[in-house]
Amino acid sequence: MTAHRNLGFVAAAATLLAAAPLSAIFLRWTWLIEAAIVVAVVAGAAALSRLARAPLWGQLIAMLAGLTLGLTWVFPGGTELLAFLPTPSTFAHFGDLLGASMQDMRTYSVKVDDVDSLLFLTVLGVGGVAVLVDVLSVGLRRPALAGLPMLAIYSVPVAVYVDDVPATPFVVGACGFLWLLVTDNVDRVRRFGRRFTGEGRDVDVWEASPLAAAGRRLAVVGVALAVALPLAVPGMTSGLLNAAGNGTGDGNGRPGQGNSGRIDLFAALSGQLKQSTVTELVKVTTNEPAPFYLRFGVADDLRPNGFRDRTPTGRAVNQALTDPTERAGVERQRYRATVEVSKSLNMPLLPVYAQPVKTEDLGRSWRYDTSLQVIFSDRENSRGKRYSFDYVRSTYSPSALRAARSLPTDDPLRRQQTATPGAPAVDQLVRQLVKGKQNDYDKVRAIYDYFSVENGFTYSLSTRDGTSGEDITDFLSTKAGFCQQYAGAMAWLVRAAGIPARVAFGFTNGTRSSGGTYVLTNQNLHAWTEVYFGSGIGWVPFDATPAASVPGSVRSAWAPDTEAPEEATPSTGGAAAPDGADASAGPNSPDRLDKDADQGLSVGDGGPTQQSPVWPWWVAGALALLVLLAVPALRRSALRRRRRVRVAAPPATALAAIPGQRGEVRDIVVGVDADRARADAHAAWDELLDTLVDFQVRVDRTETPRATAERLVQETLTEDAGAVTGVRLLGRAEERARYARDPLAGEELHPALRSVRGALAARADRRTRIMAALLPPSVLLRWRTTVSERSARLVTAGGEVRQRLLRWSPRRLLAGRPAR
Amino acid sequence: MTQQTWDEVGGLLPHDEFRAASEAIVANIEQVIEGKTATVRLALAVLLAEGHLLIEDVPGVGKTKLAKALARSIDCSVRRIQFTPDLLPSDVTGVSVYNQETHDFEFRPGAVFANLVVGDEINRASPKTQSALLECMEERQVTVDGVTYQLQTPFMVIATQNPIEMEGTYPLPEAQRDRFTARIAMGYPDAGAELAMLDGHGATDPLTELRPVSDAATVRQLIGHVRQVHVADAVKQYAIDLVTATREAPDLRLGASPRATLQLLRTARAVAALEGRDYVLPDDLQALAVPVLAHRIIPTADAQLARRTTDAIVAELVHRLPLPNDRKRSPYDTRPGGTGRGPYEPRRP
Numbered sequence A: 001m002t003a004h005r006n007l008g009f010v011a012a013a014a015t016l017l018a019a020a021p022l023s024a025i026f027l028r029w030t031w032l033i034e035a036a037i038v039v040a041v042v043a044g045a046a047a048l049s050r051l052a053r054a055p056l057w058g059q060l061i062a063m064l065a066g067l068t069l070g071l072t073w074v075f076p077g078g079t080e081l082l083a084f085l086p087t088p089s090t091f092a093h094f095g096d097l098l099g100a101s102m103q104d105m106r107t108y109s110v111k112v113d114d115v116d117s118l119l120f121l122t123v124l125g126v127g128g129v130a131v132l133v134d135v136l137s138v139g140l141r142r143p144a145l146a147g148l149p150m151l152a153i154y155s156v157p158v159a160v161y162v163d164d165v166p167a168t169p170f171v172v173g174a175c176g177f178l179w180l181l182v183t184d185n186v187d188r189v190r191r192f193g194r195r196f197t198g199e200g201r202d203v204d205v206w207e208a209s210p211l212a213a214a215g216r217r218l219a220v221v222g223v224a225l226a227v228a229l230p231l232a233v234p235g236m237t238s239g240l241l242n243a244a245g246n247g248t249g250d251g252n253g254r255p256g257q258g259n260s261g262r263i264d265l266f267a268a269l270s271g272q273l274k275q276s277t278v279t280e281l282v283k284v285t286t287n288e289p290a291p292f293y294l295r296f297g298v299a300d301d302l303r304p305n306g307f308r309d310r311t312p313t314g315r316a317v318n319q320a321l322t323d324p325t326e327r328a329g330v331e332r333q334r335y336r337a338t339v340e341v342s343k344s345l346n347m348p349l350l351p352v353y354a355q356p357v358k359t360e361d362l363g364r365s366w367r368y369d370t371s372l373q374v375i376f377s378d379r380e381n382s383r384g385k386r387y388s389f390d391y392v393r394s395t396y397s398p399s400a401l402r403a404a405r406s407l408p409t410d411d412p413l414r415r416q417q418t419a420t421p422g423a424p425a426v427d428q429l430v431r432q433l434v435k436g437k438q439n440d441y442d443k444v445r446a447i448y449d450y451f452s453v454e455n456g457f458t459y460s461l462s463t464r465d466g467t468s469g470e471d472i473t474d475f476l477s478t479k480a481g482f483c484q485q486y487a488g489a490m491a492w493l494v495r496a497a498g499i500p501a502r503v504a505f506g507f508t509n510g511t512r513s514s515g516g517t518y519v520l521t522n523q524n525l526h527a528w529t530e531v532y533f534g535s536g537i538g539w540v541p542f543d544a545t546p547a548a549s550v551p552g553s554v555r556s557a558w559a560p561d562t563e564a565p566e567e568a569t570p571s572t573g574g575a576a577a578p579d580g581a582d583a584s585a586g587p588n589s590p591d592r593l594d595k596d597a598d599q600g601l602s603v604g605d606g607g608p609t610q611q612s613p614v615w616p617w618w619v620a621g622a623l624a625l626l627v628l629l630a631v632p633a634l635r636r637s638a639l640r641r642r643r644r645v646r647v648a649a650p651p652a653t654a655l656a657a658i659p660g661q662r663g664e665v666r667d668i669v670v671g672v673d674a675d676r677a678r679a680d681a682h683a684a685w686d687e688l689l690d691t692l693v694d695f696q697v698r699v700d701r702t703e704t705p706r707a708t709a710e711r712l713v714q715e716t717l718t719e720d721a722g723a724v725t726g727v728r729l730l731g732r733a734e735e736r737a738r739y740a741r742d743p744l745a746g747e748e749l750h751p752a753l754r755s756v757r758g759a760l761a762a763r764a765d766r767r768t769r770i771m772a773a774l775l776p777p778s779v780l781l782r783w784r785t786t787v788s789e790r791s792a793r794l795v796t797a798g799g800e801v802r803q804r805l806l807r808w809s810p811r812r813l814l815a816g817r818p819a820r
Numbered sequence B: 001m002t003q004q005t006w007d008e009v010g011g012l013l014p015h016d017e018f019r020a021a022s023e024a025i026v027a028n029i030e031q032v033i034e035g036k037t038a039t040v041r042l043a044l045a046v047l048l049a050e051g052h053l054l055i056e057d058v059p060g061v062g063k064t065k066l067a068k069a070l071a072r073s074i075d076c077s078v079r080r081i082q083f084t085p086d087l088l089p090s091d092v093t094g095v096s097v098y099n100q101e102t103h104d105f106e107f108r109p110g111a112v113f114a115n116l117v118v119g120d121e122i123n124r125a126s127p128k129t130q131s132a133l134l135e136c137m138e139e140r141q142v143t144v145d146g147v148t149y150q151l152q153t154p155f156m157v158i159a160t161q162n163p164i165e166m167e168g169t170y171p172l173p174e175a176q177r178d179r180f181t182a183r184i185a186m187g188y189p190d191a192g193a194e195l196a197m198l199d200g201h202g203a204t205d206p207l208t209e210l211r212p213v214s215d216a217a218t219v220r221q222l223i224g225h226v227r228q229v230h231v232a233d234a235v236k237q238y239a240i241d242l243v244t245a246t247r248e249a250p251d252l253r254l255g256a257s258p259r260a261t262l263q264l265l266r267t268a269r270a271v272a273a274l275e276g277r278d279y280v281l282p283d284d285l286q287a288l289a290v291p292v293l294a295h296r297i298i299p300t301a302d303a304q305l306a307r308r309t310t311d312a313i314v315a316e317l318v319h320r321l322p323l324p325n326d327r328k329r330s331p332y333d334t335r336p337g338g339t340g341r342g343p344y345e346p347r348r349p
């Protein structure tokens, strides 16, 4: 009983360890605590039922009852008796939770926050696995099988992170499984009684086997890993920008708090774009028919090492924001948008459409920088925020831009925003481009058009990061880069032409899901250039990145697609798009996506460009479980087929019957044929042993083939004459193959095998027969032996290494030195 | 008294010939000893394995009878020594006496100069006399006054003794016991055999009517045949594992000697040949482990206190020792199912 109690405890702990991969799904660790509670209740119920010597079905019922009580306590519906006794309405509540979880699986994407419904589903799943593992490993003594439900947990993150499967949680889970196996093995070794270790006379001493030590060590490693895991995986404690920021991963990193707190938006951008996983970051709904990009950050501080953002300043957003003044040639339209930031986007800035005039649902700590046009906070961050705002969309006609006057050279804005560290090659190029251009807009257009595909520019994600003078010069010569380079280079060139310019950060329009809702992922992150025009026009966006390479890219009348043959063909969507405000918004046709895959995005890490909803995980998990459950049976039948081919092959023929000494006639079987006959006999015998294991007939390593055959004849196959001769023949063939000069030749082993198998099957009860067909114990036993053998060898090797290291321990070296 | 060299023993006999010759001997002995086929065959196997046989049992179960019947069945020189407390070593080996006529010392051979030597009640003689057998049993020679005399082939000592607890016995020294290939017990005959014994032996002793059915030359041929029996490497390994297990068994103070390994394999060859096989099986070794090993080992004081006989200890070792597998490692180390259905019931400390 102690052994069982111990095994039950290990089964529960192993289940929890195996659940470690779920950490990739959840943002926080609440699920683990709740799962631990429920698993503990299940394990306790199992232990109690075993204490009461309940049969297996009794244990199962006790565990299911424990699971129900635990779930009731953790997820109360409000009507419970004594807080843990469920009432009918509790089950209704559970049903609601389950239904909601199905819904939420589709809506949320990784990593999800502590949503009650998903937590319930997870805890229910882990609790269910705990019950299964306990029944399999303690009740049925098939711990190898317990690996299957444990593996099924792992299939969940595998299904979610298609390419980038987190390895550490799997190691933890595997350790849990190994622990279970080793504990079970130790238990077996104990039941075995005394061991022959070949070590001498004291083997009778009641000592733990080396396998027990292996188990203990593995357990220590497993626990250490489980503790270290949350610390080791950065994504678990910090969000998008913090992880990529050059500051620390502190969730409240403030922009511009000294140098350390500043976010390198470029680094964050390229880091996210190059990630192969797709994470939903923002969902935005607007009543604007063809919005321009959602925007959250600006880098306008051009240093020798490239564009940097500055510390924003401004007033709280819940006060009235300035409304842009009306201008001739500038169409301004007011719209309303609602943004839902996911749990994965974590930064001290809020994405908004330019230019917000009124916000709702945002507290005092959020402030608005009018010149940068960004909403920022030095106290809160964007994670999980939901807010609405009114904004004014400006669309500019090229003629109005052309008419705009340049800023005077002594204007502080111009002084500040046209400064460049200087790059001779760039200045040279700019002089060429703007030669003969009379106004700012023409100059900007000349620069903008320069980055066209005709000029040899191509989109590529696999370029070096950076917007320093050197990087820009490189980009201009290699002509391959992504939005970071395009935006940075254009801003630099425009500045070099004496016109204020900066880099803006935000999202392209991504995937339009329904109505005016856009789902934006890390792959939709984008950077573009903003150029300042005088005469009160202000900052005007130009996106120089090839539109074809960026899903959800938008072009405008003043900055048309350089690749499109006809410039600015307004497909004016009725009243919705005012003059010139054409936005061939978010072309997201399949061929566009294909193009993406061919070009930049797929370089190096062909990640999926689509959102991964949650529900396929569970389907994939279930499928994986089914496949895994089928593996042993498939393996067994493959083995049988292979051996049958062996056995059915033409048996060795006696090459010659030659008279031996003194007239004796001996069949001489030589060379290849003898080897063949030997191998055939071995194959048949192995198959017989596996069949015995499958049908739960004892296999004894201390028995000779003859003794095994006789035992079967005596105990098992008594009635079946065919099987009796069959098993004797198999025994004789194996015996001859092992010990005689010449193997048995010319006998048909396959029919013998078949008759024995038939007799065994006829004798076995139904449960055994089903197990033999679906989960053949022989295969599982073989696997378990392999695993425990490997682990034992690993531990031995570890011990040797330790021994060797100890030899160099300074203490020993000192002790070994002769005293003076 | 011609000296037969070992090279003259033949090779493999045809099966029929071997079978006929050996069965004849067994059948002949069985005319005298009722219901003891296995013991009789084992005795013959020891002869064919060129070993010596120790028959140990309580008085009156036919020990002497068996020894004499075996001796009579083979037409060769047979000597019988009745070991008594006053028996001298020279009676066993021989003695140099001064010949008045030739004025020279002359060797008068002792009882061991024969093909079959029946030593009855061997543990009634003093250890000194018992030790006289040491040299001749192992080396098949006798050295008296510095002169070495070779013994004949076949040469076999069949000794009988009472269990050592019996009165008036000197236990055989270990070295002496080790020289016996096998120790067998007669055991009481079963009811049917005892009845047959009463019917057949009531009036006359059938031993007197026993005629030899074989001779020394034939026995030499049989021995030659036995030597050719094939022993696979796995079987050799198993033999080594067995004796090693006795050396490492916690219950044993003294394990089996390398001589034991040799004799175990030889006897196994003979048993295999008697069963009509030309190869040895681990089954043969398992069957022979107790007769060949048990009398050589010494249990620890604890085991003696626990009244564990050496027979039981060896039998348990055999029961536990896994077969060596010359092929790839088999997964059947532990019992599948593992619910203690195997022969190894869980033992509590």
Ligand SMILES: Nc1ncnc2c1ncn2[C@@H]1O[C@H](COP(=O)(O)OP(=O)(O)O)[C@@H](O)[C@H]1O
Pocket (backbone or CB within 6 Å): B032, B033, B034, B035, B036, B057, B058, B059, B060, B061, B062, B063, B064, B065, B066, B160, B189, B193, B197, B201
């Ligand atoms: N199995 C047996 N078959 C035939 N006779 C037997 C058997 N066992 C004992 N006897 C008879 O018992 C008597 C005693 O035999 P003996 O060989 O002198 O005993 P031991 O030497 O063991 O003291 C003999 O007359 C013998 O015929």
Ligand SMILES: [Mg+2]
Pocket (backbone or CB within 6 Å): B060, B063, B064, B120, B121, B160
């Ligand atoms: Mg007697």
